[in-house]
Amino acid sequence: MGRWEPGALGRMQQAAFELYAERGFEQTTVADIAERAGLTERTFFRHFADKREVLFFGSESLVDLFTTTIIDAPADATPLQAITAALEAAGPLFDERRAGAVLRQSIISANTPLMERELMKMAKLTTAVAAALRTRGLGELAASVTADLCVGIFTISFQRWILPSNPQAFGDHVHQALAELAAITAAP
Amino acid sequence: MGRWEPGALGRMQQAAFELYAERGFEQTTVADIAERAGLTERTFFRHFADKREVLFFGSESLVDLFTTTIIDAPADATPLQAITAALEAAGPLFDERRAGAVLRQSIISANTPLMERELMKMAKLTTAVAAALRTRGLGELAASVTADLCVGIFTISFQRWILPSNPQAFGDHVHQALAELAAITAAP
DNA sequence: ACACCAATGTCAGCCACTGTCATCATGTAG
DNA sequence: CTACATGATGACAGTGGCTGACATTGGTGT
Structure with missing residues (x-):
């Protein structure tokens, strides 16, 4: 169902979690998260409504x-x-x-x-x-x-x-x- | 206490209120509010923490x-x-x-x-x-x-x-x- | 007159978020 | 086996919220 590494959403979720914990929420840009997940900023916003929502996925x-x-x-x-x-x-x-x-x-x-x-x-x-x-x-x-x-x-x-x-x-x-x-x- | 028209804060508050009611919150830019109040975008943010706070002033x-x-x-x-x-x-x-x-x-x-x-x-x-x-x-x-x-x-x-x-x-x-x-x- | 002050203006810039179009591996039809 | 449809991603430009730094200005106190 996709030629790229699977689990893009999960990777971004984990990357965001790590970065928010390491350097704080404000000090983390969406580009940072996407880079650590091996994806693009644009892709992040295709999975999460905004920078905050990634922490509430699954609630x-x-x-x-x-x-x-x-x-x-x-x-x-x-x-x-x-x-x-x-x-x-x-x-x-x-x-x-x-x-x-x-x-x-x-x-x-x-x-x-x-x-x-x-x-x-x-x-x-x-x-x-x-x-x-x-x-x-x-x-x-x-x-x-x-x-x-x-x-x-x-x-x-x-x-x-x-x-x-x-x-x-x-x-x-x-x-x-x-x-x-x-x-x-x-x-x- | 100032050479400009007094009541800058109140004018921006009213302008914001009107614009939010007329065309909606998202459709209103801070520049719009400042212009109607006869001020600058920068001045808006000197009085209100963000675009939302203007509606909660005095709470x-x-x-x-x-x-x-x-x-x-x-x-x-x-x-x-x-x-x-x-x-x-x-x-x-x-x-x-x-x-x-x-x-x-x-x-x-x-x-x-x-x-x-x-x-x-x-x-x-x-x-x-x-x-x-x-x-x-x-x-x-x-x-x-x-x-x-x-x-x-x-x-x-x-x-x-x-x-x-x-x-x-x-x-x-x-x-x-x-x-x-x-x-x-x-x-x- | 002079220095000072407080509110505003000006300008440059970051970043969240969006619209649009191109790209590409996979599955499926032919 | 080839061609095309599909769905996720990339690339890129643009808007707007928000901030920092510095200049401007008119009134205030000495």
Whole structure:
């Protein structure tokens, strides 16, 4: 399916990852990435929408995991139970690739443009979760609030899971955050 | 305090606003904005960090309102009550400038880069709210979760307040969202 | 009068990103 | 076996966001 060395996309992904980690995101030009991958700048933009997107390639799988888990949750599960199931399902996915996640996140949090892109992905995740919840018969407002809760808990859990001082499983952080949520919203 | 026409920043802000509304964000160059304001492209970048920031100038006031309201809340108020006070305090600020807010939001939601910047502002708001809650003696995790709740409720309320089909006060939307939150998190 | 200052102008340049056309190995039809 | 269609890549020119360096200018303080 091509006469050139296969895996052009993967090579550029790895080259970008390395260069961003070595000298930083801003200090890396797209031409640098393409050169290390043995390709052209133009080819880079045929595979990735922009210089940032290369770091987020494959993040749709998380969206899929969340939505399918929510949709497949028992019909009698409450909205909170449905998103809890989704958050728990994501646990192993993260625990398996902790090292990579830490490196990736250190690159992202060091650069504002990358943070902006990450926030956009989270916003899309929220929309997708809300849509999944609506398929369970939830109203629009309830779905929005629950979806925001879900992604909020996810984000907070992830931030704490990344810290070297908290070497716990991702699921543990999720349960701690959920417990806090329950405490905060408990009627006084 | 200057020999040139005063209010350079305001003129560029208005010019940008008009042009973004007339022909769209992408179709407007910074040179266009500067020309309409009677200034130079270079001067634009002396006042605004980038082409997007001109639409977000002055958004620190919302952060201030939230943080001060939370810090000044009664010492015996629960975290939920503190953020409720902040959300209620923001009501009048929005109801007064509904038309402008609608136009601004229509520009922002039409362009991905602008959405990304807006999400970044919301993330910073979340951080600020969490810091304010921590001054009330709240733990880190509880502060993070509550802050996320606060900005989440705010975002959802704002989205619904903007819709032409829901001509209610901002505070009403806040209370509806808070009621949903209570229903969702109520122990079964 | 003089030096100083703060906001703007001018100019050159980098780099992200795009449109367009040429190129070339592979698969397939003839 | 040849010819052509195909899809990925190369080559090249161009736009526009953004920055650095230096000059300009009119008001301010001494």
